[in-house]
Amino acid sequence: MVFLNILTFGLWSKLGRLTHYAFDAVLFSAFLAGMKRSTGLTPSFKTDKASGENKEMAKWIDKYLGVGEWVMDQSIAVAASSGWFERKR
Incomplete structure (x- = not known):
């Protein structure tokens, strides 16, 4: 793994960090939508x-x-079709 990291100039760690930030941004946007x-x-x-x-x-x-x-719409659709959740009003 160290050899691969040297060959790619550490791009794997940068890609992981970018993915993490993108996921956090989407999560925050979904929080605002909720x-x-x-x-x-x-x-x-x-x-x-x-x-x-x-x-x-x-x-x-x-x-x-x-x-x-x-993301909020998709999460609600998945939860509604799942047996783990039920709607209470």
Whole structure:
């Protein structure tokens, strides 16, 4: 493994770190989506305030929050089809 690490200039550890950060970002986005659904609370910043005049940044922020919504939808679908969860109202 050390030889492989030397051959790839340590890219495996960098790839692992990047994967970890990406997973954490998606998890945080899903947390925000769950908070929005259960309480109605959303992040108070407006995308135009956070991005300024940069419309590309506003699009990326909306996509980031949309990923959390998608992950939340998929998680609910998997849990609903599983026998481990039941709906109580």
